[in-house]
Amino acid sequence: MAAYLASLTNVGLEHYLVVAGILFALGIYIVLTRRNAISILLGVELILNSAGLNYVAFSHFSTGAVDGQIYTVFIIMLAASEAAIGLAIVLAIYQLFATIDVEATETLKD
C-alpha cells in the first residue's frame, strides 16, 4: 500500500505515459463511436496529442535531449495540416451531402 502510495506521489515518466494512454484511448473511443466527421477529427487530434505528450515525456525522462520535443513539434505541424485538409474535405462533403454524418454518406459500399 505504502509502496503504491509512494509510486503515486513521486511523479515520474509512467504517470505521464498513463495520461497519454488515457488520451489515446479516448481518441480511439471517439473515432469508434462518433458519427460526426468533425468529432472524429477531434478524436484524431487527441491521439496525436497523446503521442506528442509521450515524446516530450521521453525526451525529459529518458534522453534528456530535445530530440523528442522536436518530434512533437513535427507532430503538431502535421496535425495542423491534416486538420486543414480534413476540414476542407468536410466542407466539400457538406456541400454535396448537406450533412457530415458519416453514416449518411455511404454511397461507397458493396
Add this chain to the structure above:
Amino acid sequence: MDISIDVLIFYLVSLVVVGSACIVAFSRNIVHSAFSLLGTFGGVAGLYVFLGADFVAAVQVLIYVGGILVLILFAVMLTHRISDIDITNRTVGRIPGLVAVAVFLGILVYAIGRTDWVKVKEVAFEPTTAAIGNLFLGDYLLPFQIAAVVLLVALIGAITLSRKEIKE
C-alpha cells in the same frame, strides 16, 4: 507521507486534461466537445511546461489553441445552421466501443508498468528554444524542409478541395 505541491498540480492538470477529453468524447453537443478540446490542449501544454518543454508548450498553445481549434469551430459553425438548437453529435455503439477501449487501455497501462524505459539519472531543466532552433537548422534540416513541403501541399490541397467549383 508528504504530497509536494507540484505533484498536486500535476494531478490537477492531468485531471483537467482527462476530464475535458472525456467531455470531448461523451458530450452530446458537438460545440461543447469542440470547446472542451481547449481544456485538453491547454492541459497538455501545461504538462509540457512541467516537462521543461517550454518551446513545445508555446507551439502547442499557438498552433492548437490558436489555429486548429479555431479552424474546427469554424467548421462546426459552417456545417451546422446556428438556428437549430441541438447540434447533432450522435454516438452509436457506446457499449462495444467502451469495452474495446477499456481492454485497450488496460493493456496499455499494464505494458507501461511492465516496460523498463530508458531513464537518465538526473533530470535537468534548461531552456530548450535555442537548442531546438540549432537542431532545426542542423541535424533536422531535411525534415524541416519536408515539413515545409507538407504545409505547402496542405495549403494547396485545402484550397483546391474547399473552393466552390464554377467550371465552365
Add this chain to the structure above:
Amino acid sequence: MDNPVQTDFLRWIVLFPLLGAAVNGLLGARIQERMGKRMVAVIACAPVTLSFLFSLWAYGRLLGLPAKERFLIDQFYTWIPMGSFSVDVAFWVDPLSAIMILVVSGIGGLIHFYSIGYMHDDRSMWRYFAYLNLFTFSMLLLVTGDNLLVMFVGWEGVGLCSWALIGFWYGDHTNTRAGNKAFIVNRIGDFGFVLGIFLLYWTLSGQGQGTLAFRDIAHNVGLLANAEIWGVAVVTVVTILLFIGATGKSAQIPLYVWLPDAMQGPTPVSALIHAATMVTAGVYMIARLNELFSAAPVTLGIIAAIGAATAFFAATIAVTQNDIKRVLAYSTISQLGYMFLAMGVAAYAAGVFHLLTHAFFKACLFLGSGSIIHAMQGEQDMRQMGGLRKVMPATFWTFTVGVLAIAGTPFLAGFFSKDAILWQAWATHNQVLWGVAVFVAGLTAFYMFRQFFMVFFGQCRADHHVQEHLHESPKIMTWPLWILAAGSVVIGYVGLPAFMGGSLIDGWLDPVIHAHHEHHSVAEELGVMSVSIAAAAAGVALAYFLYYVRTPSRDESPESKGVPYRVLYNKYYVDEVYQFLFVGGTLLLARVGAAFDRYIIDTIVDGSARLTTIISWINGLFDNYVVDMLVNAVANVTFAIGNNFRRVQTGNINSYLYVVVGAVVVALIVKLRYWS
C-alpha cells in the same frame, strides 16, 4: 510336333479371301455399277476357290509326310514382341486343321456359288460378298493360327462377320438387333476366352515357358500340373474359361440364345456360319487343345454335362417351332451339344468326325430350306408350306438325304458320327449321358421328319399368288445341294466303327489326338447301336402319325395347345429372362452410373448449394446460381463467404476502424495470453 515342315504357301490359304474382301469392300460398289454383279461374284468366288486348291495342296503335302510328322508351319512375321511375351503371326496345318480348312474353304466355296443365285437381286451384293470373304478369311485364320492369340483374332473376326451378315438387311431393326445380340453374347464368351489365355500364359511363363503356341502348350501341359489359383487347379480354371468362350461361339448353354435369332440373316449365311463352320469353332478349339483339356477331368465333366443338356434342351424346343429355319437352328444347337458331349467324354476324334458330317448335312439342309424360302418368296412358316416335293424335286431329294442323314438312318453320314459319340459315351461309362443322347436322337428324328412332312407332303397351304410362282431354284443353287447331299451320304465312311473295319479319321487325327481304345465286344457295340436306331425309328414313326397321317392346318396356333407345348414353343422363356436379368441389369447399371455422375454428386452439391443459399439469404445478397458439379459447390461456398466479407465493407468508416482496433486488441491479447 517337334520339327514341323517350314512352308510359305499356307499364308495364301488365308490371305486370298482377305484380298477378295478388300477389293469388294473398298471398290465393290463401283465395280458392281461399272462391271455388274457377275464381276463382283467372280472377285468373291475366285479367292475362295484358290484357297480351297491351296488347302488341297497342303493336304497333299501332309499325305506326303510320314504319318507321325504331318505338321506344316508358315512363319509369317512377329506380331507382338513384348519381352518374354512374343506372338508370331504363323499358320499351322496338321491333320486336324487340314480337315477344317478343307471344310471351310470347300463348303464355304460351295456356299459362295450358291449365294450368287440366292443374292442375285440384292442391290448391295458387293457388300454381301465382301462380308462373306472376310468371314472365310477369319475362319481360316481361326483354324490355321498356330497360337491362341492369332486364333483369337479369327475368333473375333468371325463374330464380327456374323454380326455384319445377320444384320445384313440393316433396314429392319429386328435384323440389327439380332446381330448385336450375337456379337455381344459372343463378346461375353470372349471375355472368358481372353482371361483363359492370360492365366494360361502367366502360369506357363511362371514355369519359364511363357508361350501361347499350341504345340508348345501341348508340350508343357505337364507344367500346369500342380499350379493352383484361388485354391483350384489352374488347368481346370483355364479350361473352364476357354470353354466359356466356346459356349459363346458354339451356342451352348447358357450362351446359345443368339443362334436362333441369327437366322435373320440370308439363308446361305445361316448355312455357312451358323451351321457348318463358325459355330463349330468352339469344338475345334477344344480338340486343338485336347491335351490341355484331358488334363482337366473336372472341366471335361462339365463340358459333357452341358453338351448333353444343350442337346436335349434345344431338341425339345425344336419340336414345336414352325419357322423352317428356326427348327434347323435349334437342331444345330442340339447337334453341337452332341459334339461337346463327345469332347466331354474325351472322344475328340468322334466329335471332330461329327463336326465334319454335320457340316455336310446341315449345310445341305440349310441350303435346301434356303431354296424353299427362295421359292416361297421369303415365307419361312412351315404351316404355310406343304406338298412342295412335286414343284421342286431337286430340293426335295437333296433335303431328304439331309434329313435321313441327321436322323441317323443307318449307313448315312449322321449315323456313323452320332453313333461314334454315343458309343464313346457308353464306353466311358457315362450311361446317364448316353441315355440322354439316345433320347435326343429320337427327338432329332422326330422333329426333322416333322419338318420334312410339313414342308414336302400334304396339300400346299400357301396362298395362291405364292403358289403360282412356286418354282425350282436355278442350277447355280441346286448343284451345290447335290454335292452336299452326296457328301452327306459318303463322308460317314471315313469313320466306321471298330467292328466294321475301324475309323480312318481316328488314324488320320492320331498325331494330334491320341485316341485310346480299350477293346469292347462287338455284341456290346451292336447293342448300343441298335438302341439308338430304335430310338430314331420311334421318332420317325411318331412324326409320321402326327404330321403325315393328320396333316397340320395352316393356322394352328400354339395357344390352342397345352401348357408344356407353349413353354417349349416359347423356348422356355429364356430370352425373356435374359432380357430382363442381363440386358435390363446392365442398362440399369448404366443409368445408375450416369445418375451418379449427375445426381449423386449433384445432391452433395445441391446440399452445399442450399446451405450457401441460406447463408447468402441471411446476407440478403446472394442470388442463387445454377449448380452442376462439385466445382460449382466450392465456388458457391466461396462466394457466400466472400459475401460475408463484403458485408464488412459497409462503407461505414466507424466499422472500418472497429476492425482495425479489434485486430490490434486481439493481437495484443493473443500475445499477452499465449506468447509471454
Add this chain to the structure above:
Amino acid sequence: MDLGNLDSIKLFHPEIVLAGTIILLTILDLVVANKRLLAYVGLAGCLVALGATAELYGTEPTLLFHRMVALDNFALFFKVLTLAALVAAIWMSIGSGEVKQVHLGEYYIVLLTCGFGMFFMASGNNLLMAYLGLELVSLTSYILTGMLPHNRRSAEAALKYLIYGGVASGTMIYGMSWVFGMAGSLDYAAINAAMAEGGGNQTGLFIAFVFILAGFGYKMAFAPFHMWSPDVYQGAPTPFTGFLSVASNAAGVAILIRFFYPAVSTLGQEGSWTFQAFSAVQWTDLLVALSIVTMTWGNLSALNQTNVKRLLAYSGIAHAGYIMMGLVVLNNDGLTAMLFYAVVYLIMNLGAFLVVMVVANATGREDMDAYRGLAWRGAAFPAVCMAVFVFSLTGLPPLAGFIGKLLLFAAIIEGQFYVLAVAALLNTVISLYYYARIAKTMFLDDPGPDDGPVAATASAVPLLGALMVLTVVLGVYWGPLLDYSAGSLGFFMK
C-alpha cells in the same frame, strides 16, 4: 559514413529535380493558359529525375543529412519504381477524361509531391523520416482522392481515407513514441543496437510494433488495415487510382522492409535474417497469419464485385497478401521476390487500370457490364491487353505475374511454410475465378444492344502496348530483373 547537409546536396539530385519540378509547376500553373503543358513539364521532370537516379548508381552507399536518409541500392530501386509509376500515371492522366475536370495545375503538383513523399518512405533512415514521408504521401493522397469536383463518391472517399489514414498514422506515431522510449532514439541503427542488448520488454515492444504495423499496413493495404482501399480506389480518379495501387503499395513494402529488416533484425549467414526483438514472440506466425488473412479476404471479397475498379482494389489487397509472403521467410530470397513482385505488379496493375480508364473514357462506366463483348466492339487490342494483364495477375505462365508468384512460392517452400503455400495456392485458384470473369465478359459474352463501340484513347495505346509487351517478355526472360532485384537489397545503416 554519413554526410552533413551541404555535402549531401551533391547526392540528392533526384529529390532536388522533383522538388524543382513541383515549384516550377506551381509557378507555371499561374502563368500558362494551356494546362496540358504542365503534364509534359511534369513528365519531363520525372524523366530527368529518373536519369539523376540512374546516375547515382555506383556511388558507394552513404547516409545523408546527418543520418536522416540512406542512399543505397534499396532506396534507389524504389525511387526508380516510384518515378516509373509517376511517368505512367502522368501519361495516363493526359488521356483521362476524369482528370480533365480537375484543376490540372494542382493535380500534377500534388501528384508529384506524393511521389516525392514516397522517396522518403523508401530512403528514410529513421522513424521520423518514415513518418514524415508517410504523412506526406497520405495527405497528398487525400487531396488527389477528393479532387473530383461535384463528385460525391470522390469526396466521400477522401473523407474516409482521411479519417482512416489519420487514425492509422496516429496509432503509428504513438507506437513509434514507445519505441523511442525504449531505444532512446528513432534512428534505425540506434534502435537495432538497443534491441541487440535487449532493450525494452517484449510486451511493450510488441505493442509498439503492432501500432507501427498498423501505419505501414494501411499504406500497403493489407488486412485488417485495408478497408479504405476499395472505397478510395472507386472514388479516386482512375489514373491516380492506378498510381496509388502500385506506388503506395510499393512504398509500403519499402518502409516495411526497411524497418523490419535493417532496423530490428540482423543479417546472418547466406542472407538469412534473425529478429533482434521478440525472442519470445513468434513474429513470423503473426506475419503468416496476416498474409493468409489478407489474400483470402481480398480474393473472397473480389469474387462478387461488379465494379471493376473495386474488383481491382480487392485484387490489390490479395496481392499485398502475396507480397507479404516474402516477408515471413526472413531471408534475402524472400525480399528479392518481394521487390521483383513489386515491379511486376506495377506493370500489370497499371496496365489493367489503363484499360479501365480507356473503357471509362468511352462509356463513362466502370461496372462489369460495360465490358460485355469488349473484344467485339472495336476495342480488341485493349481487350487482349486486359486479358494478358488479368491472367498475369492470376499468375499464369508465360506471363510476368507467374514468375513473381514462382519466386515467392519458391521462397516460402524453401522456408517450409507449407500451410502458407497451400493457402496461397488455393487463393490463386479462387482468384482465377474473378479474373477469368473479366476475360469471359470481354471475349465470351456478346455485346448488349445498347453497348456502343469503344475507341481506345489514342495516348493510351502505346503505353498499353509497352506494358503488355513487358508483361510477356518478363514472363519469358526475367533473369536481368531478378538480378536487379537481388542487387537492390543493399541496406546501409552504420
Add this chain to the structure above:
Amino acid sequence: MTEHVLSYMVFIPLAGMLVVLCLPSGRHDLIRWVSAAATVPPLLLGIWLYANFDTTTTSMQFVERAAWIPAFNIEYYVGVDGLSVSMVLLTALLSFLCIFASWGIDKGVKGYFALFLLLDTGMTGVFVALDFVLFYVFWEVMLLPMYFLIGIWGGPRKEYAAIKFFLYTLLGSVLMLVAILALYFYSEPNTFDMTKLMDRSSLYSTEPLAMWPFNVWGWGFQHVVWMALFIGFAIKIPAFPFHTWLPDAHVEAPTAISVILAGILLKMGTYGILRINYPMLPEATADLAFWFLAALGAWNIVYGGLCAMAQTDMKKLVAYSSVSHMGYVMLGMAAFNSQGINGAVLQMFNHGCITAMLFLLVGVIYDRAHHREINGFGGLAGIMPVYAGFTALAFFASMGLPGLSGFVSEVLVLLGAWPKYHALTIIAALGIVITAGYMLWMMQRVYLGPPNEKYRDLPEINGREIFTLFPLGVIVVIVGVYPRVVLDLLQASLNNINQMVISHLS
C-alpha cells in the same frame, strides 16, 4: 537443322501464330492456309524424327540445352525418348489434321487459328520439355488458348464448360507447381533438370512425416509430392472422380478442339505420371500406384463405359468412352511389367488416333444435322455409306477388335495387369463387353435401321473430311496389324522407366 529439330517443331507454330496475327482479319482463306502451312513442318520433322530415332538407347535424343535463368539454373532443355517421341508424333499429326477439321470456323477466324497454333506450341512443348520450369510453362500455355477456344467458339453452355475446364486444370497445375518447387529444393544441388532429378530419385526421403494425417498414413515427403503431382495429372487424364469436366468440355467444344482435347491433352496426364512420378519418385510410386492406380484404372474402364452407355448425346458418349479407355492406360501403368507399361503407352497412342476419328465423325454429322441426339437419327448407313464405313472402322477399333490398333494395346494392358491383379483384370475385362454394348447400340440407333426421312438427303462426307479421317484410319489398321511400328519406339525407354520402379516394389 537437325540439331534444332525439336525447337523447330515447337516454335514454328508459334511463328505461324505471329504471322496469322499480322494478316488482315478479313482474309479467311489466307489465314487458314497460313496456319495449315505452319503445321506442316512439324509433321515433316516428326516423320524425320521417327526415321532417325534410335530405338536401342534409353537416353534422351535430339537434346538441346541452353542456359535460361542462370540464377535458378533454369535451362531451355528439350529432348525426346521413346515415351515422348510417340506423343510428339501424335501431336504433330493431329494438329495438322485439326487445322483442316476446323476449316468451317467462320467467326473470328483469325483469333481461332492464332490460338490454335499457340496451343500447338504448348502441346509439343510439354512433350519435349526436360526442364521442370519449361515443362510447367508449356503446360500452362495450353490452358489459355484452350479456355478461349472452348469459350468463344463453343456450344451453348460454352462459358460454363470453359471456366470449369480452366478451374479444374489450374487447381491441378498449382498443386503440380508446389510439387515441382519441393523437388527443386530437395535436390542437391538445386536443379529443375528432369533427367538429373531422375538420377537423384533416391534423395527424396520416404520417412513418414510428423504432420497429421501423413503420420497416420505413414506418408513421407516423397508420397506427399507424388500425390500432389498425381492429382494434377489425374485431373487431366481424367481419373474418377476428377473426370466430370470432360463431358462438358467435349460437348461444348468445337470439333477440332474436342479432337485435340481427347487426342492429346488427356495423354498429358498419363505422360506426366510416366515421365515424372515414376522415375523421380519410384518408391512412392511403388507404394501408392500399386493397387491404387490399378483400381482407379479398372474403375475408370467400367464406370466410364457404363456412363457412356446411358448417354443420348453422341459427343458425350464418345467423351465417356475416352474416360473408359484412359482407364486402360492407368491399369497398364500400374502393372509394373513391360507388357503393361508398353501397352499403356501404346494405348495412349491408339486412343489418340481412334478418339480423334470418333470426334471428327461426330463433327461431320453435327455439321450436317446440327444436333447430336443419338435417337434423332437412323439408317445413316444407307444415306452416307462412305461415312458409315469410316464410322464402322473407328467404332470397331474403339471396341478393340483384333486387327485394329485398339486390340493390341488393350490385350497388352490386360495381359500385363493379370499377374498382379487378378480381380481387377477381370473387372477391367468386362470393359470388352460394355464397350461392345454401347458402341454397337449407338451404331444401331444412328447408322442402321430404317432411314430417317428428315435426313434423306444429307450430303455424303466430303473430300476435306475424308482427308482428315483417312490417315488416322490407315494408322489404326497398320498399328493393329503390325504394332511394332510404335512398340519398337517405346520399349527401350519404357522398360527402363519400369525398372526404376520395380526395384522398389515390395
